[in-house]
Amino acid sequence: MNKNDMILEVRDLTKVFPAGKGRTLKAVDSISFTVNKGECLAVIGESGCGKSTLARLVTGVEKATSGSILFMGEDVANAGRRELKAMRRNMQMIFQSPVSSVSPRMTIGTFLLEPYINYGICCRQEAQERISELLSKVRLNDDCLRKYPHQLSGGELQRVCIARAFSLDPRLLVCDEITSALDVSVQDDVLRLFHSLQTGSGIACLFICHDLALVSSFSDRVMVMYLGQTVEIIDSKRLGRDAVHPYTIGLLRSMLFVSSDRNKPLTAMKGELQSPVDIPENCHFCTRCPYAEKRCFLERPQLREVETGHLAACFRV
Amino acid sequence: MKDGKNKRLSKRAKINRRFYIMAAVTVIYVVLALFADRFAPYDPVEADPAMSLCPPSAEHLFGTDKLGRDVFSRILCGAGTSFTMSFIMITFVSVLGTSIGMLCGYFGGTVDTVIMRFVDILLAFPDTVFAIAVAGMLGAGVINAVIALGLLSWTGFARMARSLTASIRERGFVEQARFNGASEVRILAKYILPNVIPQIVVMAAMRVGGTMLALASLSYLGLASQPPTPEWGVMVSESRAYMQTAPWMMIFPGLALFITVVVFNLFGDSIRDYLDIKK
Numbered sequence: 001m002n003k004n005d006m007i008l009e010v011r012d013l014t015k016v017f018p019a020g021k022g023r024t025l026k027a028v029d030s031i032s033f034t035v036n037k038g039e040c041l042a043v044i045g046e047s048g049c050g051k052s053t054l055a056r057l058v059t060g061v062e063k064a065t066s067g068s069i070l071f072m073g074e075d076v077a078n079a080g081r082r083e084l085k086a087m088r089r090n091m092q093m094i095f096q097s098p099v100s101s102v103s104p105r106m107t108i109g110t111f112l113l114e115p116y117i118n119y120g121i122c123c124r125q126e127a128q129e130r131i132s133e134l135l136s137k138v139r140l141n142d143d144c145l146r147k148y149p150h151q152l153s154g155g156e157l158q159r160v161c162i163a164r165a166f167s168l169d170p171r172l173l174v175c176d177e178i179t180s181a182l183d184v185s186v187q188d189d190v191l192r193l194f195h196s197l198q199t200g201s202g203i204a205c206l207f208i209c210h211d212l213a214l215v216s217s218f219s220d221r222v223m224v225m226y227l228g229q230t231v232e233i234i235d236s237k238r239l240g241r242d243a244v245h246p247y248t249i250g251l252l253r254s255m256l257f258v259s260s261d262r263n264k265p266l267t268a269m270k271g272e273l274q275s276p277v278d279i280p281e282n283c284h285f286c287t288r289c290p291y292a293e294k295r296c297f298l299e300r301p302q303l304r305e306v307e308t309g310h311l312a313a314c315f316r317v
Numbered sequence: 318m319k320d321g322k323n324k325r326l327s328k329r330a331k332i333n334r335r336f337y338i339m340a341a342v343t344v345i346y347v348v349l350a351l352f353a354d355r356f357a358p359y360d361p362v363e364a365d366p367a368m369s370l371c372p373p374s375a376e377h378l379f380g381t382d383k384l385g386r387d388v389f390s391r392i393l394c395g396a397g398t399s400f401t402m403s404f405i406m407i408t409f410v411s412v413l414g415t416s417i418g419m420l421c422g423y424f425g426g427t428v429d430t431v432i433m434r435f436v437d438i439l440l441a442f443p444d445t446v447f448a449i450a451v452a453g454m455l456g457a458g459v460i461n462a463v464i465a466l467g468l469l470s471w472t473g474f475a476r477m478a479r480s481l482t483a484s485i486r487e488r489g490f491v492e493q494a495r496f497n498g499a500s501e502v503r504i505l506a507k508y509i510l511p512n513v514i515p516q517i518v519v520m521a522a523m524r525v526g527g528t529m530l531a532l533a534s535l536s537y538l539g540l541a542s543q544p545p546t547p548e549w550g551v552m553v554s555e556s557r558a559y560m561q562t563a564p565w566m567m568i569f570p571g572l573a574l575f576i577t578v579v580v581f582n583l584f585g586d587s588i589r590d591y592l593d594i595k596k
Contacts, residue, residue: 061492081501088496100489105511105594114507118498150595164497 006070007172007204008035008058013067013077015053019277026279027053029228030067032303035172038202042215042236044251045225048276051208052096054225055176058206059093060084072171089119092170097181098157102149108160109145115168134163138193155186162194166201173198173205180210191218213255216240221309224248227276227284230303233311245312246289283314291316336591343584346577350396357390361547370563380565382555388566391547392573399548402459403528406467411521414474419513421475422482423505433479436472444469444531445538452540459532462541466531470524477520481513515592519585526581533574549574 015028027050035041045051056062058069060076069076071091079087095101102111109131116127132142138159149157158178165173178194179187195218198205209215216222216236224232224247232245243249250269271288283289286296295315303313349356359377365385373380379388421429444466451465452458485491486509494508535541536550544551549570556566 059496061495085495085498085500088498093496095489095493097489101493103490103494103508103512106490106508114494114497114499118500118503148594161493 005036006034007037007039007072008206009068009070010034010058011068011070013054013057013069014065015050015057015062016065023278025277026228027276028057028064031225031228031230033223033230033233035204035206037171038204039221040198040205040207040219042207042209042219042222043225044209044212044215044222046210046273048227048273049225050228051210051225052176055093055174055206055208059091059174060087061093089168090171091174092165092168092172093174093176094158094161094165094178096177098154098161099149099181101161102157104149106148107145108147108149108152111149112145112160112164112167115164119168121168130167131163134167135160137166137197138163153186154182155190158182158190159193162190162197166197166203169201170203173203175205175207177208177210179214187214212239212251224251227274227279229284229300229313230311231285231313233303233309235309238310242307242310244306244317245285245314246291246316247285248312250288332587332590332593336587339580339584339587342580346396346580347400349393350400353390353393353395353397357387357393359387359390361386361391361394362545370559370566372563373565379569380563382552382563382566383559388552388569391552392549392569395547395549395552395570396573396577398459398542398546399529399532400525402463403525403532406463407470407521407524407528410467410471411474411517411524414471415478415513415517417471418475418478418480419482419505419509422479423486423501423509425483429479432475436475439469439472442469445534448535448540449538452535457540457543459536459541462532462535466528466535470528473524474517474520477516478513481516482509485509485512515589518592519589522585522588523582526578529577529581530574533570 011032012030013028013032014026014030017025017027019025029050031054033041043051043054053062057064058071058076060079064077067077071087074083074087076084076087102108112131112134113124113127116122116124116130121127122130131145135142135144140156140159140163144152144156144160152160158181162178175194179191182190191214205219207215207219212222216239219236222232222234222236222239223230224234224245226247232243232248234243234248239248240252243252247269250267253267254269269288270290274284274287281300282298283292283296283301286292289296293315299315301313301315303311304317306312306317363386365381368377368381368385369383371377371381371385377387377389379392381387382391417432421432447469448462448465451461451468455461455464491504491508494504499507532541533548533550533553536548537554538550539554542548542551544555552570553567556563556570559566
């Protein structure tokens with residue numbers, strides 16, 4: 001892998017939150033990964049596994065406890081306010097809830113104009129033209145510019161947020177469950193729109209999601225997280241055939257497709273999640289793993305290369 | 318669907334109508350207060366011993382006091398000064414209190430803690446006691462009474478602005494604003510302030526009435542306006558001795574105070590609904 005192709009390089013990233021009474025919660029536990037130019041890396045995991053914290057760390061919203069985040073060669077983890085502002089010119093984020101992303105007293109037009117003004121990109125008139133162009137790309141018309149956020153539907157508003165994220169032509173987009181706050185009927189629509197914009201522009205993307213089925217269809221690689229740890233990183237195309245980690249396999253087995261073979265049983269994973277507070281240094285999945293051995297409860301498996309570009313953290317590999 | 322839309326529209330229309338009516342009432346009130354000398358049928362300070370303690374009649378609508386002064390004229394003229402004073406004080410204090418509150422709420426930290434504890438101390442003072450203390454130090458008078466009330470009432474705005482800011486700061490759109498490249502100052506001015514202002518305006522409108530009431534009670538105690546100035550508190554105070562023989566001397570200034578507070582409270586209420594873009 002060429003070093004110049006790397007947009008984002010995360011190494012041993014850890015975030016520990018105090019959980020009261022001297023206990024700690026490791027939301028993100030020494031995670032390493034890279035995102036290349038134009039690539040879409042999906043991060044998958046159930047709620048509470050640290051996906052959103054990861055997004056907030058990568059974008060500098062939250063400060064990391066340890067580890068490094070290099071974005072286009074610059075250190076995000078130790079960036080000051082001014083450096084972050086400069087970095088965000090090239091790194092944008094789309095949030096989970098579009099409704100809370102726009103100030104209720106700001107018209108959509110003002111909202112979309114903000115990045116152009118704050119980064120001094122172009123004059124107002126040119127910005128207006130660019131905004132119209134962007135809006136037509138997300139299939140909204142200029143009427144919505146005069147509207148307030150509560151006058152738009154969730155799907156429309158999320159499309160506005162997507163347009164805004166693309167307005168600065170960033171190098172990296174971090175998407176934190178961008179469809180989970182939307183109605184199921186428009187999720188697919190918004191997602192497809194986003195995907196076409198993303199591939200069309202060649203912008204790299206860190207796509208956080210809890211729906212494996214949704215994401216495997218359009219991402220390049222998938223990173224599976226479990227309680228703050230990376231358990232597997234694999235090409236999306238090979239996901240169905242070559243996944244080796246019991247958790248990934250469990251996720252795949254519990255997926256329901258319209259085209260699924262009805263005779264094949266859907267299997268839900270058994271067992272409960274471990275408490276993430278003061279979690280021991282072991283394989284965090286050991287409490288639910290059907291193959292768990294004594295060793296899994298005592299030691300933490302390291303991420304190992306199974307094939308080129310395919311990494312998994314399991315003693316069985 | 319269409320029905321629902323109509324219903325919502327008519328609700329909005331109702332709110333707008335109520336706001337326009339209340340605004341008109343308030344404007345009439347303010348005009349009456351400010352240009353009272355043009356409307357007043359008699360000179361509010363000119364005594365006419367022959368007409369002492371006349372009950373309400375066609376000639377003297379609200380009767381006369383012991384010096385034969387027309388109560389109606391005195392009530393009209395009494396509104397002007399206390400309204401102007403209250404309005405100026407509230408305007409000044411709401412801007413100051415809101416700025417302090419927003420800065421505290423947004424940046425937090427030690428300064429915030431210190432200022433808010435100071436606010437707590439000020440809130441622990443009953444305003445009358447505080448005004449007595451100020452009057453004791455600076456002397457009795459309307460200006461001093463207004464200063465005393467102002468020294469206390471900024472805290473209400475500061476508290477309100479602080480708690481609003483602290484909760485708005487955590488909302489998604491502020492985080493989003495940072496991705497829009499907005500500076501801290503811009504976030505405060507363009508993202509937080511518009512969401513704070515409606516509540517502050519409502520509070521300010523309501524406080525004008527309350528401040529006029531407070532001024533009247535200070536005048537009643539002899540700490541603000543002094544006789545023979547036509548002022549409601551002074552009038553009520555003068556009427557004490559005649560409560561049984563000439564109740565109109567007390568009833569009408571009291572009623573004027575009551576109406577003042579009601580008008581400004583209703584006006585504040587209608588502003589709240591009017592500024593609520595979601596309704």
